[in-house]
Amino acid sequence: MKAQIEQKLRAALAQLQAQGVLDASVAIVPTLSVTKDPSHGDFATNIALQIAKPMGVAPRVAAEHLLAALTDRRGIREIQIAGPGFLNFFVEPLAAFALIDDILAAGAAFGKSQVGAGKKVQVEFVSANPTGPLHVGHGRGAAYGAVVADLLAAVGFEVHREYYVNDAGRQMHILTTSIWLRYLEACGAVLTFPANGYKSEGYIFEIAQSLKAAQGDTLVVPIAAVFADLPADDPDGGDKDDYIDALIERAKSLLGATRYKTVFDAGLKAILADIKDDLHEFGVDYEFWYSEQSLEDRGLINRAIERLQAAGFVYEQNGALWFKSTEFGDDKDRVVRRDNGQSTYFASDIAYHMEKFERGFDRVIDIWGADHHGYVPRVKAALTALGFDAAKLDVSLVQFAILYRGGERVQMSTRSGSFVTLRELREEVGNEAARFFYVMRQAAQHLDFDLDLAKSQSNDNPLYYIQYAHARVCSVNRQLPLRGFSHDVARGRSAYARLTEPHEQALFKRLSQFSDTVHRAALSLEPHQLVHYLRDLAQEFHAYYNAHAFLLADDAPLRDARLNLIAATRQVLANGLGLLGMSAPEEM
């Protein structure tokens, strides 16, 4: 209906231009807004206000011209000029109510569209280092990324979900060394744990135990050899980073490549398996887990650097290779290969993004923690330097979540070992509530996550409020046979003209906005828009439910018309909840 009126407006504008009333050079795309106030009709447009100036007339006069040019009024009951010069459209109720049948016919597919058809989009999210379990901060990225991906799929994109596994960095070696030391302890050694190691994390002990069970004492070396001639650790007045790096080298040399890899892989596999399991339970699954190490193995990092070199954006200074990212708006140039020959993390990321673009995605979406925002310009710079269109990359930054319990802020600290894991959160509040609370705010906003509210099975909890609306429709349907009625959809259809109550009009209008909402939420990567929509829809349903009986004993046509309307409402609630990854319970 909206699109039809917009088409009529385009025709009217063209006519005004053909008549010479409006200069032909004026290019205005007519847009309709859905009105908030029923007295403003169903749709409104402000184009008369926009064309008034080029026409050289008062806005309301321009509106008169436009109104006169709107000759095709099929489906429109009335058009009014209002306020400073708005055109308000009142649509023919019967024409509009056909939507109820569209919803019922489309079922679970209602709200989906094909605007993204034929386009491939990649969504990379979470991508937390595999050095420990996911914590609550990762949970927000997980929930947000998963819903964004599902929304994009719902509007027709071919979506590729990916997790970038940072399995090649220094942190992995600290992890490996930490596991090995705990393993040596488990085998009877007594030692002082490095200050910069994974000291208090319980899972390190568990992995070490499993390692001992699988490998016996084949990874044991004399403890004196491990700690001989190392620089001082932090508590002894040394540098904790120098110390741990020396210890890592010691582990590599004493164990040899093969045995070191055994420890390394044990840690990586155990933690990655835990992360996968955690996310899967949370309803988050990926098409692909992309290994950072594989970039190196396939020579992609070298290729990326060579390609930048060939383009003339790499120079050498102090023994290191630098990428001239300042040429593309970055604050400073960045090292891609250190003086010791090691490529940097940034080099891996250049290679990864190069490879993403080579895979031919039409749109690439990176979802990062907000603390990485400073990283955006250099990645975009690299893509531009490589000759790609950096505008195809969207980086969505997710702000931190702050947990509250009993009105008190829950302290979180990753290094103290007392952090709140995603798994703990899910177990405490449930998967659905966790997901709902994570996505109900704009990603760019800090999130106050009230654990008590998320857990509460009360009207305070917006998720229950929405699900309850769905359950209530189902409850009405259960009542139907108990009262000796059956639902005749066709009979209801013939009585749509009688759905004249303000509650019915409001509910219907809300239903008509669902597809647009899904569309907008998907393209703008803003799932919270759908959350708010569902809240509003549920609210309008509850108000309707309280104000009017559906199961009328003596008016079957109106009863069926209302049942059609609430059946459509139920369908939209279910579809919306489904897009968010949540259930639509029939009973609660």
Place this chain on the structure above:
RNA sequence: GCGCCCGUAGCUCAGAUGGAUAGAGUACAGCCCUCCGAAGGCUGGGGUCACUGGUUCGAAUCCAGUCGGGCGCACCA
């Protein structure tokens, strides 16, 4: 110091392409079940849209500056 994000009701937050009287939830006060689930609904008070200036028919929205908060500024990952 430089850069990015943010500032809307007591609190938590919506306000798409600039539009009509800035909205929800919560909290507070009162009301509504002989009736499809009261896990609900209705009514009410509550605002300098941080501040100042600008752009224009019109600004919470766009621009500049100020103040306040968060984050980031590695040959770490």
